[in-house]
């Protein structure tokens with residue numbers, strides 16, 4: 001199994017951190033943007049979007065970071081990171097979609113740093129704060145959703161958010177950042193890097 005990744009972005013880091021946290025038998029390949037590797041015919045045959053991350057497992061080619069996370073969590077059940085029951089799985093999917101559909105666009109808008117954009121993230125942090133009441137992780141136990149969402153709050157932008165009204169979120173991000181996989185994927189890189 002091979003993961004194509006570019007560690008510094010949250011969508012890549014979430015998957016790479018998961019693989020490294022659980023020492024999964026996955027070959028990690030860092031793509032070269034300088035060499036336009038993701039635009040080569042060979043790579044576009046893996047991911048027609050020309051983006052990373054992507055996973056190749058035999059003749060199965062998968063892209064979209066959250067789909068990769070749930071696939072890996074299911075392929076490696078010893079990680080206990082993807083609930084098997086219908087409600088647990090729906091709960092997990094809810095948070096993965098929430099990250100893609102709400103958190104990511106809100107944080108993307110932060111790049112323009114307008115007042116209204118900053119205000120858009122606060123209610124999302126408040127929702128996380130309530131979810132973490134009485135829970136160490138988003139669903140109670142560690143799941144792929146923790147990797148998907150925490151990776152965003154560990155970005156340069158994520159670290160600049162105001163966590164004064166959401167101490168449980170701040171503590172959870174700190175706990176996640178201390179996990180082996182996130183420590184292993186810590187990159188001191190260019191502005192905007194994780």
Ligand SMILES: N[C@@H](CCC(=O)N[C@@H](CS)C(=O)NCC(=O)O)C(=O)O
Nearest residue numbers: 009011012050051052053064065066
């Ligand atoms: N929704 C996709 C986003 C993938 C994506 O946008 N990847 C970026 C890095 S985070 C990329 O490959 N950008 C390079 C490009 O667009 O050429 C996912 O979650 O995997």
